Amino acid sequence: MWGEAMEGFFNISLVVEALPQLLTRLHITLFLVVAATILGIVAGIIIALLRIYRIPGFNQISLLYISFMRGTPIIVQMFIVYYGLPAILSSVGININRWDKMIFLILTYGLNMAAFLAEIIRAAIVSVPIGQTEAAYAVGMTRLQTFWRIIAPQAVLMGLPSIGINIVGLLQDSSIAFLLGIVDVMGKARAIGANTYHSLEAYVGAAVIFLVITLLLEKVCATIERRLTMKIIGD
Amino acid sequence: MIKITDIHKAFGKNEVLKGIDVEVAKGEVIVIIGPSGSGKTTLLRCINFLEKADSGKMTLGSTQVAFKHATSKEILAIRRQTAMVFQSYNLFNNKTALENVMEGLVTARKVPLRQAAEIGKNMLDKVGLADKHNAYPSRLSGGQQQRVGIARALALNPEVILFDEPTSALDPTLVSEVLAVMKKIAQEGITMIVVTHEMSFAYDIANRILFMDGGVIVEQGTPKDLFVNAKEERTKQFLKRIVPEWSYNI
């Protein structure tokens, strides 16, 4: 009875047929996620450092920024970056309006991720005991050396699980990038749906791909975490 | 009153307890000494079923259990006749000193609230914390926390209290306040099994001292038997290493 009723709407063999087509667009999804992650981590570190070093006035700005990024749907942020940013920049004579869409998407997802990561990174850096800094100074390290050689490696270990969760979240969020016309995995699923009217099968195919990437991401994060733990704390 | 026969426990391939027999009479104070890794703490934890021993039997009062096959009902029965004081205190972080002491009474033993509070206050007074009833553990010093831990054990009025290195996490300056409390309750005739590195204290309060090494009881006897007239070479070696610490105090 179930099969009968679903007939015409869902055909599992179409999911299998959709998979190879969807996989041809996997590199776009992955590129977006990787590029946005790099941008997000770097910008997150900067915001975190500026807050830790209490750059005057920056605290308020960054709090507002983080609050907005956390508090509004990413789709709105996408529109603001894609449409608003060029409008603002064009008023000072810079025309970025016709840049590639991918750049705006990377900016959107990267800046969004930075807001989430800034607090995680800040907490991770602050959680390294003060004694570590003192010990580093005591053996004659400079401030920069202390940060990169002593504090950062320990902070990474603290922050890594949260960063992993955020990357998985970013992957999920990337499923609306097609709204700007990017044909990534989800965009391809929609295109297949529009072409064949079998959208459900195409979406399920996309979900399978997302699921596999999520699993791989989690595995990679767990491995890195284990390796780092062994390297820093010892077995 | 407590009788443990042939207890074995291994962690993987590492055999920590290699067949130990212990018998404790009511009111007796037993102190277990020995080098670290000798299995002292494991023995205590097995008695309270915080670790599950691989084989052996135990009789506690009227309860008789085989370690390996104890049912959860039997485990609960044993736990309700024993109490434990931990090295790292393990006070309930979300409860005040008084609530910590009352928790076992109210929840486990179903003692009415008012009566439990009465007992709890008495016990805290007894360990010298009359003014700290409503303080949370994070507000207390290590010594104070450990005294709450002792009050919590006492309140349950158990057949036996197990002390697992109760002073080794404490600052040296705070050790004496805890030892004083323990000495006081030892004199009240409460059955105690104590694992400790405080030799002079052991000498003071123990009715009997067990020396453990490599998972077995090497030697046991009164403090004098052991500290002055040790028979076994391993005992002598162990005591020699720590002699400077205690010989002055005797």
Place this chain on the structure above:
Amino acid sequence: MKENILIRKVVALVSVMIFTTLIMAGCGSTTKDSTSGASESKKIIIGTGNGFKPYCYLDDSGNLVGYELEVLKEVNRRLPQYKFEFETLDFKNILLSLGASKVDIGAHQFEKNPDRAQKYLFADESYTTFILRITVAKNRTDINSIEDLHGKSVLVGEGGNDAFVLEQYNKEHGNPIKLVYTSGSDPVTMIKALEDCRADAFISIKRIVDGYNQTYGDKVKIVGQPISTSSTYYIYRKEDTQLKTDIDKVLKEMKADGTLAQISIKVLGGDYTTND
């Protein structure tokens, strides 16, 4: 002082990384589908969709195809002073992109209405007709006209012509029809809703409904007279009157010499340039 050096170094590092990312992004982009033209010609970006068969959609190999593309390619052939490039966007974002000068023409079967004309410049010359009809489940016999929809619930696509027509009708008749907004891009949920009697009808055009029935097995049908006959137009920014005039002129020619009808027959399977 040291703090400043640290920050400066970090900022420098980041700038390099962002720059690299941007360059990589530039290389990675493959979404533009350009038509060749003379090198001195003016570049015009067409904003269209990629999920509306048979007007603008992606074929199996991911190329943009459909009626919108074919017509504009022909237009471009006749207007060598321009060089058309196609940019695909979600339906709603085409208009946003037009307003933000990201694209120069909107081509996604847009219908004219006064509200829209306030903000954008509509062409005078249409290039397709859009005849909307009521679509119901195969076994329904009680609905045959728009009056029969009073008190019924009708699925409408957000931003679509169907929604607009019914909203107007409701405005004039005191809201007799219950409109249920859907994403519109997923016919599966819409047809399922009709089948389960969750909704009573939706509004569509005949050739699309035929496509649904081919795909899902005969589940829905068109009933009654058309509820609206309208045409679709290109949309421009207010100031681009020259572009609009040029294209209008070409469209008129294409209609006169039968090219537009030919394209329609080839792509849509019938001449839908003047009637449905």
Place this chain on the structure above:
Amino acid sequence: MNFDVYFMLSALQESLKYTWVTLLLAIVPFFFGILFGTVIAIIRFYRVKVLGELLQLFVVIIKGTPGMVMLLIVYFALIQGFDTISQTFHLAVKSKDINLIYIAFAALTLTATAAISETMRGALTAVATGQYEASYSVGLTKRQTLRRIILPQALPVAIPVLCSNLIGLIKGSSLVFMISVTDLMNAALIPANTNYKYLEAYIAAALVYWVLNVVVENIFFWLEQHLSTYKREVLV
């Protein structure tokens, strides 16, 4: 680009009318998510055989599936399942009688359950093992230990993450539009359909979301302070 402030205000008004739908769509799944998520977390934390592994699989699958796909799958599965059952038992009630919002609840609850179960598992891990040992040593049962000692300590740890979970739900609930439920985002967008002023509509919706989420954050901050009295004392 000319920005129509008046239209934005009218879109704001529309979205305010539907804010309660968004709140409902977030709070109901959040509530059930905490309920089921905590149970799953406890089962996985104690490594219950078979069931624990099955639940792990469940959590992974849900976490890895984009919300939109989840919603569509639940929509079809629920409607179909419901009609199949009602036909089998010759019930008069049909799936069309169920309000679509319940289907949205079901789909969002699945998402919330998976996310919150991870939150709670993390929080349970954060409670030191000594707390269990102490509880057992005073004779508490496993269940008593969990309820009276472990959960009260895990909850304050979980609160900031739960807050993020709830905010995620509030923002993510706009997907229900896929199955024709109107929430605050789509209420703002509907008037834009006629005049194509989508940017104004999106910004109006964003403002409502922002205010809503700032309020949620403050409530949770207060809750965290309140629930962890025993921790705060050390700071005073």
